Amino acid sequence: MLFPTFTFGVFFLFVALGHAVVRRSMAVWKPFMLVASFVFYGWFDWRLTALLAGSIVFNWALGIAIDANPNRPRDVVGIGVGVNLAVLAFFKYFLFFTESVTSLVGTRGPAIAILLPIGISFFTFQGISYLVDIHRQKLHHHNLLDVALYISFFPQLVAGPIVRATEFLPQIERRSIRSTVASGEAAWMIGQGLFKKVVVANYLAQYVVDPVYDAPNRASQLELITAFYAYAIQIYADFSGYTDIAIGIALLLGFDFPKNFDAPYRSLSITEFWRRWHMTLSRWLRDYLYIPLGGNRGGKLLTYRNLFLTMLLGGLWHGAQWNFVVWGAIHGGWLMLERLVGGFKFHPVLRWLTTFHVVGVAWVLFRAPTFEHAADVFRGLVTAEGGFSEVNWVAWGMIVAALLVQIVPRTQARTLLDRFARWDPLVQATALAGWILLITSLSPPGIQPFIYFQF
Amino acid sequence: MKTLLREPKHGSEPPTARRAAPDPQTSTYRFDAFRTFLGTTFFLVLTTFLTSANLVGIAERMEFGPERDRWLNAALVIDEASHTLYLDRPGDWLRAVVDYDNDVDVPDDNVILGDLALTEIVAVPAPDPVSDEGSAAIAEHDGDRTDLPSAEPESDPVPDLEAEPEAEPEPEIPVLRDVSEEDPLRIWLGGDSLGQFMAAHIAYRIAPPDRTAIDIDYRISTGLARPDYFDWPAHMSTVISDQEPPEAIVYMVGGNDDQAMRLQSTRLEVATPEWLEEYRRRVGVMMDVTAYADTRLIWVLLPPMAEERRENISNQINEIITSQASQRSWVSAIDLDDLFVNDQGAYDQFVDDPQGEQQLARQADGVHITEAGSRWVADRLWDEIVNLWPSVSDDPGLSLNE
Numbered sequence: 001m002l003f004p005t006f007t008f009g010v011f012f013l014f015v016a017l018g019h020a021v022v023r024r025s026m027a028v029w030k031p032f033m034l035v036a037s038f039v040f041y042g043w044f045d046w047r048l049t050a051l052l053a054g055s056i057v058f059n060w061a062l063g064i065a066i067d068a069n070p071n072r073p074r075d076v077v078g079i080g081v082g083v084n085l086a087v088l089a090f091f092k093y094f095l096f097f098t099e100s101v102t103s104l105v106g107t108r109g110p111a112i113a114i115l116l117p118i119g120i121s122f123f124t125f126q127g128i129s130y131l132v133d134i135h136r137q138k139l140h141h142h143n144l145l146d147v148a149l150y151i152s153f154f155p156q157l158v159a160g161p162i163v164r165a166t167e168f169l170p171q172i173e174r175r176s177i178r179s180t181v182a183s184g185e186a187a188w189m190i191g192q193g194l195f196k197k198v199v200v201a202n203y204l205a206q207y208v209v210d211p212v213y214d215a216p217n218r219a220s221q222l223e224l225i226t227a228f229y230a231y232a233i234q235i236y237a238d239f240s241g242y243t244d245i246a247i248g249i250a251l252l253l254g255f256d257f258p259k260n261f262d263a264p265y266r267s268l269s270i271t272e273f274w275r276r277w278h279m280t281l282s283r284w285l286r287d288y289l290y291i292p293l294g295g296n297r298g299g300k301l302l303t304y305r306n307l308f309l310t311m312l313l314g315g316l317w318h319g320a321q322w323n324f325v326v327w328g329a330i331h332g333g334w335l336m337l338e339r340l341v342g343g344f345k346f347h348p349v350l351r352w353l354t355t356f357h358v359v360g361v362a363w364v365l366f367r368a369p370t371f372e373h374a375a376d377v378f379r380g381l382v383t384a385e386g387g388f389s390e391v392n393w394v395a396w397g398m399i400v401a402a403l404l405v406q407i408v409p410r411t412q413a414r415t416l417l418d419r420f421a422r423w424d425p426l427v428q429a430t431a432l433a434g435w436i437l438l439i440t441s442l443s444p445p446g447i448q449p450f451i452y453f454q455f
Numbered sequence: 456m457k458t459l460l461r462e463p464k465h466g467s468e469p470p471t472a473r474r475a476a477p478d479p480q481t482s483t484y485r486f487d488a489f490r491t492f493l494g495t496t497f498f499l500v501l502t503t504f505l506t507s508a509n510l511v512g513i514a515e516r517m518e519f520g521p522e523r524d525r526w527l528n529a530a531l532v533i534d535e536a537s538h539t540l541y542l543d544r545p546g547d548w549l550r551a552v553v554d555y556d557n558d559v560d561v562p563d564d565n566v567i568l569g570d571l572a573l574t575e576i577v578a579v580p581a582p583d584p585v586s587d588e589g590s591a592a593i594a595e596h597d598g599d600r601t602d603l604p605s606a607e608p609e610s611d612p613v614p615d616l617e618a619e620p621e622a623e624p625e626p627e628i629p630v631l632r633d634v635s636e637e638d639p640l641r642i643w644l645g646g647d648s649l650g651q652f653m654a655a656h657i658a659y660r661i662a663p664p665d666r667t668a669i670d671i672d673y674r675i676s677t678g679l680a681r682p683d684y685f686d687w688p689a690h691m692s693t694v695i696s697d698q699e700p701p702e703a704i705v706y707m708v709g710g711n712d713d714q715a716m717r718l719q720s721t722r723l724e725v726a727t728p729e730w731l732e733e734y735r736r737r738v739g740v741m742m743d744v745t746a747y748a749d750t751r752l753i754w755v756l757l758p759p760m761a762e763e764r765r766e767n768i769s770n771q772i773n774e775i776i777t778s779q780a781s782q783r784s785w786v787s788a789i790d791l792d793d794l795f796v797n798d799q800g801a802y803d804q805f806v807d808d809p810q811g812e813q814q815l816a817r818q819a820d821g822v823h824i825t826e827a828g829s830r831w832v833a834d835r836l837w838d839e840i841v842n843l844w845p846s847v848s849d850d851p852g853l854s855l856n857e
Binding site for chain 2: 425434
């Protein structure tokens with residue numbers, strides 16, 4: 001079920017009630033929350049719960065096997081990571097391979113209907129994190145219930161943030177869920193996330209981005225320019241909106257999740273951008289891919305190679321399409337360039353403009369269905385005809401506001417949040433309900449699927 | 456008992472790096488968990504009342520049946536209570552200020568296909584078909600409409616379905632004009648999600664941008680079975696009464712229509728004779744809404760379906776569309792069956808394309824068409840458009856992809 005729906009509201013009412021009743025006893029709370037998480041996931045398609053259960057049991061068993069041997073054998077963790085990735089690859093890339101083989105060999109491939117399990121990338125990454133952290137002796141193996149809860153905890157199950165085992169498991173090792181809740185922060189995050197997703201991302205997708213990317217050769221120059229900036233804001237609002245809600249819901253249940261976005265469009269370099277964008281994926285790639293590849297320990301050339309490969313694979317993680325690979329290559333290439341020149345030294349405004357537009361160019365490749373579409377967008381940005389008379393002021397208002405919010409100092413927002421957080425929860429609830437009313441009234445009809453659900 | 460605690464961020468909870476430095480986005484104020492639960496519950500209840508109109512809308516869009524009735528009754532009670540407590544007023548006011556496509560929302564349960572629901576479908580006298588030679592029927596467009604079948608379509612593009620057919624004047628043969636860069640062909644592509652890729656493909660890869668003006672208008676999860684969710688004839692009547700109405704209407708629905716329908720207060724179970732008769736009527740109404748001078752409706756039939764139940768219903772829907780189209784000269788029904796069956800003539804996810812290459816033609820759900828499959832559909836539809844307006848293409852009779 002999707003967060004911004006009535007169904008989820010009803011679901012969460014029952015979860016909150018059960019949580020309030022049983023939170024003092026972890027022995028009861030854990031099975032309760034596990035059942036709730038499976039109901040949440042099974043709502044998409046009940047058959048998927050078998051895969052989730054399989055992933056849990058497999059990682060739990062491998063965790064025991066790795067921990068049992070004081071030498072932490074590499075081959076066992078290798079098998080664990082390999083099987084996790086193989087399952088992920090099967091579901092994400094099977095059709096890609098089938099089509100490729102079919103076109104190469106010219107024979108009929110197996111016509112199997114593959115259902116892409118929602119959130120498979122996210123829970124697979126968490127499973128790998130659990131195994132590798134045991135291997136690195138940062139963690140001991142846990143019982144099945146704890147592992148199940150870590151992998152399936154519903155607020156982060158389908159689109160992150162990617163929580164490390166060392167962050168989550170200590171929070172359920174206590175004798176009870178803690179007795180206080182940062183309700184103001186939770187309400188703030190939920191309200192902010194819903195606004196980003198339901199109003200900003202939905203509007204920009206329906207009225208600006210989708211029509212242009214369907215047929216970029218028919219768009220005017222102004223429409224293309226608007227779509228160029230609008231998509232940068234749409235994908236940010238869509239993805240960070242989802243994780244804001246996830247973090248807020250986790251807070252209401254007494255859990256701290258790591259931050260996933262930190263005003264990425266204020267970055268002055270691509271290196272900084274990746275410290276602020278999808279932060280939990282960045283650090284996952286760093287810890288479980290870049291460092292195992294050798295990190296920066298093998299000299300400059302190897303460091304460049306590792307950086308580039310990490311970003312390339314990060315791109316491929318989004319799907320078996322060449323445009324994602326090129327997207328990763330642009331980021332990897334620019335990271336290499338920044339490292340090569342030791343960071344650009346020109347005026348901060350120029351650095352900001354450069355960084356934002358490099359990210360924007362890469363987003364065109366990310367969004368365009370084919371390279372041909374992307375080429376038409378780039379060509380049209382420079383040469384397309386059409387006047388500037390029909391400006392979509394709403395879209396431009398959203399774009400400018402979204403950028404300003406990230407660029408201006410956040411002291412004011414912090415003061416406001418502090419003041420809000422001091423209000424009684426009933427007052428906070430009233431304010432949030434009013435905010436939701438505003439959001440539902442401002443939102444375009446229908447709910448667009450979350451972009452990151454497909455990954 | 457109100458408990459306001461101020462905890463240092465580096466307190467009892469170990470994990471995240473954000474504890475290391477104060478974060479401007481976080482707050483340190485915490486409340487007793489039970490009080491927060493009360494707040495959460497209050498929030499959910501208050502939100503339900505404030506947005507009760509949305510709740511009624513959600514219930515109305517559920518599939519007809521006892522479950523929908525229960526939800527709808529509950530939603531109506533909440534909505535009534537919200538109205539009594541004046542809690543629905545802010546929402547009403549905000550919705551009036553922000554107006555998104557309000558023509559598509561017809562929440563009144565008794566409104567079926569707008570006003571047309573109350574009319575009896577009457578066979579519209581068909582104008583003579585366009586000449587087989589195509590170009591032979593094309594004359595210079597003089598800018599005036601030759602209206603079909605109503606005498607005054609500018610004021611009311613929807614035909615008067617209650618009129619006696621014999622009272623209608625014999626309509627004139629429509630003249631399809633030459634298309635030029637100065638006056639491009641106006642094409643409208645719409646329906647449910649089945650045709651989305653196809654529409655984008657026509658707009659992007661096939662139709663020459665200098666000779667076509669394309670409007671893409673797809674509404675996900677819609678069809679003719681649930682006008683309470685989306686009323687296609689009502690929407691189409693607004694499309695067709697535009698100052699520059701589309702000349703080629705390419706329309707594809709039916710994939711979501713394998714469900715019960717409601718006619719006034721009667722529930723019609725899917726695929727029963729009553730259901731089929733009502734569906735036939737709705738298809739006819741939808742076709743008649745497009746009966747307008749120089750406009751051609753190209754109705755795309757449903758492709759074969761993976762599930763037997765869906766396939767049976769799709770076949771019946773296709774038969775209805777084909778038979779209704781045969782009574783109306785401005786409508787053509789485009790059959791896709793041959794594009795999406797294997798050597799044995801059955802549904803297959805992988806089939807050979809017109810060039811003999813095997814392609815993944817259908818998505819995993821057994822209903823939707825992949826991008827590759829949509830290209831073939833787009834080619835077929837474009838051929839039909841070129842057949843009607845040969846001057847729209849550089850190479851009349853051939854799609855650009857061939």
